[in-house]
Amino acid sequence: MSTIAVFIERRGGAIKRAALEAITAARFHADRVIALELGSDVDGLLAAYGVHEVVSIEHALLERYSSQAVAEAIAQWAKSRQVATLFFGATAMGKELAPRVAVHLEAAYVPDCVELAASDGHLDAVRPLYAGKVRATVRPLTERAVYSLRPNMFTARPAEQPSTPEFSTFTPSLSQEQCRVVVTEIVRNEGKLDVLEADIVVSGGRGMKGPEHFVLIEELAAVLGGAVGASRAVVDAGWRPHSEQVGQTGKTVSPNLYLACGISGAVQHLAGMSSSKVIAAINKDKDAPIFKVADYGIVGDVFEVIPKLIERIRALKQSSAS
Amino acid sequence: MVVMTILTCISYVPDTAAKIGVTADGSGLELGGAKYILNPYDEFAIEEALLQRERHGGRVVALTVGSDAAKEILRTALAMGADSAAIIAATGLDSFGVAANIAAYANAINASLVLLGRQSIDHDSFQMASTVGALLGIPAISVVSKLDIEGDRVRAERDIEGGKEVLEATLPLVVSVQKGINNPRYPKLPEIMKAKSKPIESVEPVAVSPRAAMVRYQVPQLKRANKILGDSDADITEFVRLLHEEAKVI
Numbered sequence: 047m048s049t050i051a052v053f054i055e056r057r058g059g060a061i062k063r064a065a066l067e068a069i070t071a072a073r074f075h076a077d078r079v080i081a082l083e084l085g086s087d088v089d090g091l092l093a094a095y096g097v098h099e100v101v102s103i104e105h106a107l108l109e110r111y112s113s114q115a116v117a118e119a120i121a122q123w124a125k126s127r128q129v130a131t132l133f134f135g136a137t138a139m140g141k142e143l144a145p146r147v148a149v150h151l152e153a154a155y156v157p158d159c160v161e162l163a164a165s166d167g168h169l170d171a172v173r174p175l176y177a178g179k180v181r182a183t184v185r186p187l188t189e190r191a192v193y194s195l196r197p198n199m200f201t202a203r204p205a206e207q208p209s210t211p212e213f214s215t216f217t218p219s220l221s222q223e224q225c226r227v228v229v230t231e232i233v234r235n236e237g238k239l240d241v242l243e244a245d246i247v248v249s250g251g252r253g254m255k256g257p258e259h260f261v262l263i264e265e266l267a268a269v270l271g272g273a274v275g276a277s278r279a280v281v282d283a284g285w286r287p288h289s290e291q292v293g294q295t296g297k298t299v300s301p302n303l304y305l306a307c308g309i310s311g312a313v314q315h316l317a318g319m320s321s322s323k324v325i326a327a328i329n330k331d332k333d334a335p336i337f338k339v340a341d342y343g344i345v346g347d348v349f350e351v352i353p354k355l356i357e358r359i360r361a362l363k364q365s366s367a368s
Numbered sequence: 369m370v371v372m373t374i375l376t377c378i379s380y381v382p383d384t385a386a387k388i389g390v391t392a393d394g395s396g397l398e399l400g401g402a403k404y405i406l407n408p409y410d411e412f413a414i415e416e417a418l419l420q421r422e423r424h425g426g427r428v429v430a431l432t433v434g435s436d437a438a439k440e441i442l443r444t445a446l447a448m449g450a451d452s453a454a455i456i457a458a459t460g461l462d463s464f465g466v467a468a469n470i471a472a473y474a475n476a477i478n479a480s481l482v483l484l485g486r487q488s489i490d491h492d493s494f495q496m497a498s499t500v501g502a503l504l505g506i507p508a509i510s511v512v513s514k515l516d517i518e519g520d521r522v523r524a525e526r527d528i529e530g531g532k533e534v535l536e537a538t539l540p541l542v543v544s545v546q547k548g549i550n551n552p553r554y555p556k557l558p559e560i561m562k563a564k565s566k567p568i569e570s571v572e573p574v575a576v577s578p579r580a581a582m583v584r585y586q587v588p589q590l591k592r593a594n595k596i597l598g599d600s601d602a603d604i605t606e607f608v609r610l611l612h613e614e615a616k617v618i
């Protein structure tokens with residue numbers, strides 16, 4: 047019987063959607079899905095997502111999060127249960143943990159998967175390379191394999207029938223030497239939705255002409271309930287903070303809607319957003335490369351188009367609310 | 369106090385503007401005339417190594433694992449100020465193989481700080497720091513935007529979704545760095561000339577079995593609706609309707 051264990055990442059107590067996506071993907075590829083939790087903070091969500099078993103990893107040394115110790119603990123558990131396949135969300139946390147776990151398990155590590163496909167006994171994964179210009183099908187050559195799944199590429203869907211998971215606790219054997227790195231503080235960007243966590247991202251580029259005009263982008267993002275993103279050109283110019291940069295040297299996002307305003311669509315920008323579900327663009331140049339990858343576009347001036355868009359969308363939201 | 373040895377690992381990658389194709393049977397890549405460059409993130413890793421050396425003393429060693437042509441980027445690291453450089457000439461390794469070679473070399477020179485870029489822009493795999501750290505049995509912190517070292521105590525900040533994490537660790541440590549941590553220096557002509565005569569050590573690769581193989585490549589098929597409208601009021605109304613009714617994203 048095939049088993050996949052999924053690491054359950056929580057931030058502020060809530061299970062991250064990337065973990066629910068990984069559980070959903072695991073259900074397709076395994077008969078048994080095991081959720082691996084840090085601590086015993088359990089809620090009904092894991093049952094709704096049909097996991098068969100929930101394992102809480104507990105140890106006094108894990109009170110403060112240490113990627114080094116957690117990876118060691120997960121690997122010890124996987125060995126003790128002979129679990130050969132593990133999924134992580136390719137989040138900041140997952141991307142640090144998964145390769146470490148793989149080393150401890152002498153497993154292949156397959157990063158940033160956007161598709162999974164079983165083929166003659168292997169679980170192959172597709173992942174983008176070279177800024178998304180090509181995709182490779184990666185096959186683990188080892189008995190065990192660890193995958194990280196790019197957020198928002200797999201749908202998170204509750205199981206048809208909720209499960210009644212078995213619960214157990216696993217206590218790894220850890221020493222202080224294995225906790226030489228700890229997280230001491232998490233500083234949230236207050237009051238701002240992050241491009242990595244938003245369903246809608248509205249980004250502005252050099253076509254916005256100056257930092258003062260980003261109020262238009264902010265207002266459009268606000269009516270859509272989305273986050274503000276930026277091209278590197280405007281981040282380098284100091285118009286917007288680095289945390290908003292989308293692209294190869296910024297963040298890789300896959301929102302449901304990516305709306306690019308005054309962005310040309312350079313390949314390095316596309317690298318960070320081309321896996322978005324829907325791409326829309328406003329640009330005054332009809333030949334701008336962004337239109338080649340766009341689902342919907344307006345050829346026009348951002349300063350004329352955005353205010354009208356805000357007005358129309360606001361009206362739409364009001365009519366659907368009433 | 370023992371002298372701190374800082375190892376900075378750099379990779380030689382096709383320029384992001386390069387055209388990358390796939391062979392007709394999908395079994396390989398066509399990198400044809402691609403221009404190769406120093407991985408842009410690794411400039412930050414070199415600079416950070418130099419800055420830490422300025423603060424704490426020690427020596428900076430630059431390492432690349434790859435083809436002989438990658439010597440070019442070691443010259444850049446030397447011109448920027450690295451004390452010495454080494455190449456492990458091995459091609460066709462998977463990421464694990466590269467990590468195993470980096471770890472073996474870090475061990476051999478007894479590095480107390482291994483600095484890397486946050487990602488190599490060819491495979492964008494974000495894994496090297498963690499993999500090397502695990503192989504060395506030491507901690508790793510990735511995507512670091514601030515690094516303070518005091519004796520053997522380290523305080524770092526790293527970017528996470530919606531904010532940042534502050535971490536504490538002790539040396540020896542592996543760190544991958546993010547743009548913004550520093551401003552890489554541009555070597556001046558005399559330094560570039562001087563770097564040309566500095567020796568580059570060739571290190572025998574360690575043989576490791578690959579753990580993953582790329583079995584097939586494809587050029588992603590764009591399935592985009594590609595409805596491009598004008599800017600009339602009617603077009604803007606239609607644009608909103610399409611997003612709402614057809615795409616159902618707003």
Ligand SMILES: Cc1cc2nc3c(=O)[nH]c(=O)nc-3n(C[C@H](O)[C@H](O)[C@H](O)COP(=O)(O)OP(=O)(O)OC[C@H]3O[C@@H](n4cnc5c(N)ncnc54)[C@H](O)[C@@H]3O)c2cc1C
Pocket residue numbers: 250251252253254276277278279280291292293294295296297307308309310311312313314315318328329330331334346347348349384408
């Ligand atoms: C190694 C490397 C890494 C990089 N990483 C990134 C990255 O992570 N992210 C990133 O974004 N870039 C990155 N770049 C930079 C990238 O190559 C482009 O330079 C950058 O994306 C351009 O930003 P832009 O589209 O805002 O500006 P431009 O290319 O100048 O485009 C501005 C666009 O606005 C349009 N415009 C102007 N005025 C108006 C108006 N009034 N109304 C409507 N449209 C208007 C123009 O037609 C044009 O298409 C990287 C480059 C390199 C070499």
Ligand SMILES: Nc1ncnc2c1ncn2[C@@H]1O[C@H](COP(=O)(O)O)[C@@H](O)[C@H]1O
Pocket residue numbers: 377378379380407409410413431432433434463466483484485486487488489491492493494495496497544
């Ligand atoms: N072949 C290589 N030789 C030396 N360092 C490398 C090599 N490949 C990757 N690195 C380092 O590892 C970092 C992260 O790469 P990756 O995890 O492959 O995206 C890079 O920024 C480099 O610092």
